Amino acid sequence: MQVPVAFEVRENGLLLTFSDKLGAGAAEASRHFAQCWNYRYSAAYGSPxxxxxxxxxxxxxxxxxxxxxxxxxxxxxxLEMPQIQPAGQIHVVVQPQDGVERELFLTAHVLGGPFRDFAGYQAVAKQPRLAVPGAGPAAAQANPWGQGKPGRALRVQTAAGLQFAERELRAKRGERLSVTLANPDVVPHNWVLLAPGSTSKVGEAANKMIADPRGFSKHYVPEVPEVLVYTDMVDPGREFTIYCNAPAEPGNYPYICTFPGHWMVMKGVLVVE
Ligand SMILES: [Cu+2]
Incomplete structure (x- = not known):
């Protein structure tokens, strides 16, 4: 059956042990394939x-x-791979025998010493080890409304099931506000005020940010003109206050959470009179 039962990631390649003897063609390098990638560790949901x-x-x-x-x-x-290096994922597709394909996904934190137990071993110069990306989350951008003159306090809380506890808020046109988002929920949320009628446009742009390596540092707030003001993404158990003016024009201004996927249910409206 040639099931892989063990692996060792060495400085010069990958040593796989199988349950049974390998077929005749297994020594052809072109029958095997390997690639690697990393994940970014952060408080973000998922990773590219x-x-x-x-x-x-x-x-x-x-x-x-x-x-x-x-x-x-x-x-x-x-499998001799001179430039192998530690990686979050090393994906290997091998053919231990004609018509048999085995696929492995490995995580390599460190490389063992070079494997030399074969005829024709030669040391190969190693390229310098590349920086491991995403060792920490990218620094968050400073919130444009994180500081300023306080105004009337408006407090919004998150609730279970991707909701804002307050679905409607009211303000006078141009009124100075201190908007606090308190997040007692178990996942991060933000509060993003939008131009009237733009919920779907901004929400869809927010969903696409899941694939943006900088999405988390941008608090998943899309850079589109329909975004008026926003809080940072607030971690569970935290709160965040912004200091801003209510829109100058009366109207119904939607607010959403732009954490990818939340906006379709997590929304409310600021009525400006
Ligand atoms: Cu949310």
Whole structure:
């Protein structure tokens, strides 16, 4: 059956152990494939798959397999990959025998010493190790309304089930406001005030930010003119206050949470009189 039962990530490649002896063609490097990518660790929901070579770019890096060697009494396959490096995901597709394909997803935090137990071993110069992307979340952008003259306090709380406890707020046109979003919920939320009638447009733009490596540092607030003011993304148990003026024109101004996926249910309206 040639089921992979063990793996070792070495400085010069990958050593796979199988349950059964490998087929005759397993020593052809071109039958096997490997690529790698990283995830960004942060408080954000999910992560794009990020290239190691270009850490801010979404994408996978193909790993060159320069040699495939059958060792270990025919049950081990060494894939020589001189430029392998620690990665959140190393995706390997191998053909241990004609018509048999095995797929592995590995995480390599460190590399073991070079594997030398085969004829023709040669040390290969290692390119310098690349920076691991997303070692910490990108610094958040400063909120444009995070400081300023206080106004009438408006307090909005989140509620279970992706809701704002307050679905309607009222303000006088141009009124000075201190808007606090308190988040007793278990996931992050923000409060984003929009131009009338723009909920779908802004919401769809917010959903796309899940694939933006900078989405979290932008608090998932799309850069579109329909966004009027916003709080930061507020972590569970925290609150955040912004200091701003109510719109000068009377009307119904929607507010939403732009955490991707929330806006369709998490919304309310600021009535400006
Ligand atoms: Cu939310």
């Amino acid at each position: 798959e990020l290239s190691l070579r270009q850490p801010e770019q979404a994408g996978h890096d193909v790993l060159d397999i320069t040699r495939a060697v059958v060792v270990g009494e025919g049950r081990q396959l060494f």
